[in-house]
Amino acid sequence: MGTSSLDNGSEIPGMIHGWLAEVARDLLRPGADEEIRACLARYAAGAECAEELERLGRRHPRRFRARIEEMLARVRGSASERLSRLAPSDVDTGSPTTPQAAEAVFAWAIRQAPAVRAGLADELRPYALELCQNVLPRALASNEAGPIKAALELVEAWGKALPLPDPRPWLRHPDPEVRARALRILLYAPLPWDPAPEVLAAFEDESAEVRAAACLAAARLRLEGAVPALVCLLRSGAPGQAQAAAGALAEMGPPGLKALGAELSAAWEPGAAAAALGALEQLKGSHYGYARL
Numbered sequence: 001m002g003t004s005s006l007d008n009g010s011e012i013p014g015m016i017h018g019w020l021a022e023v024a025r026d027l028l029r030p031g032a033d034e035e036i037r038a039c040l041a042r043y044a045a046g047a048e049c050a051e052e053l054e055r056l057g058r059r060h061p062r063r064f065r066a067r068i069e070e071m072l073a074r075v076r077g078s079a080s081e082r083l084s085r086l087a088p089s090d091v092d093t094g095s096p097t098t099p100q101a102a103e104a105v106f107a108w109a110i111r112q113a114p115a116v117r118a119g120l121a122d123e124l125r126p127y128a129l130e131l132c133q134n135v136l137p138r139a140l141a142s143n144e145a146g147p148i149k150a151a152l153e154l155v156e157a158w159g160k161a162l163p164l165p166d167p168r169p170w171l172r173h174p175d176p177e178v179r180a181r182a183l184r185i186l187l188y189a190p191l192p193w194d195p196a197p198e199v200l201a202a203f204e205d206e207s208a209e210v211r212a213a214a215c216l217a218a219a220r221l222r223l224e225g226a227v228p229a230l231v232c233l234l235r236s237g238a239p240g241q242a243q244a245a246a247g248a249l250a251e252m253g254p255p256g257l258k259a260l261g262a263e264l265s266a267a268w269e270p271g272a273a274a275a276a277l278g279a280l281e282q283l284k285g286s287h288y289g290y291a292r293l
Contacts, residue, residue, distance in 0.1 A: 176207035
């Protein structure tokens with residue numbers, strides 16, 4: 001099979017060169033997501049806009065499919081039924097059709113800008129298990145931080161359990177972005193060891209990004225032992241981190257909700273109280289969270 005290259009000089013199989021170029025062009029079209037969301041919202045509400053939907057599906061096949069899936073995860077009842085009729089799997093995106101092609105796309109994607117990788121994540125998701133056999137472990141074992149960050153970014157975007165290598169080397173990596181990304185994918189990695197000590201240590205990290213990621217990891221793994229650390233971070237009132245801690249406590253279930261309630265009752269730190277209230281309101285506004293309150 002011949003090879004071709006895009007403008008950064010990366011060699012890729014010629015058969016998918018045109019497809020990648022089309023992906024890049026689609027990702028650079030401004031305003032597409034907003035236009036698609038608006039049209040889908042009208043359709044879900046009962047409006048007849050089949051022609052406009054067809055036009056958007058042809059012009060932005062990848063974004064169109066992703067936005068339908070996004071909305072299906074958020075709506076119920078008749079709106080969900082109408083959106084389901086659009087059958088996003090029927091949209092022809094021209095994505096890679098073999099594991100070998102997916103490996104070539106992955107190898108190219110980890111050297112591109114985050115926006116391009118985000119657009120390719122959906123195309124690569126069906127091949128995630130095959131990618132875990134060769135190219136993904138190689139990227140994660142790189143001596144450079146860049147490929148590791150990009151690979152972890154894709155793993156997080158796929159959002160499913162995978163046979164990943166032991167994540168502890170990334171949790172202790174000298175680059176704080178690698179450490180943060182490793183925390184965010186812990187839920188998807190095999191953990192034959194107790195992750196609590198690693199997550200709790202991350203609350204003491206000098207990087208604010210890592211501390212915020214520790215909040216997410218604690219919530220996703222339901223680490224009740226992290227509640228005191230989350231409360232401490234919430235009380236700091238630090239922008240971004242207080243919100244991350246409050247959101248994590250809200251997702252922790254009864255122990256976290258009890259801690260949030262105590263912070264609201266005390267209300268000694270306005271920033272902490274505001275973050276706690278915001279997290280509770282966001283949880284109440286979600287279909288899943290409302291049932292837990």
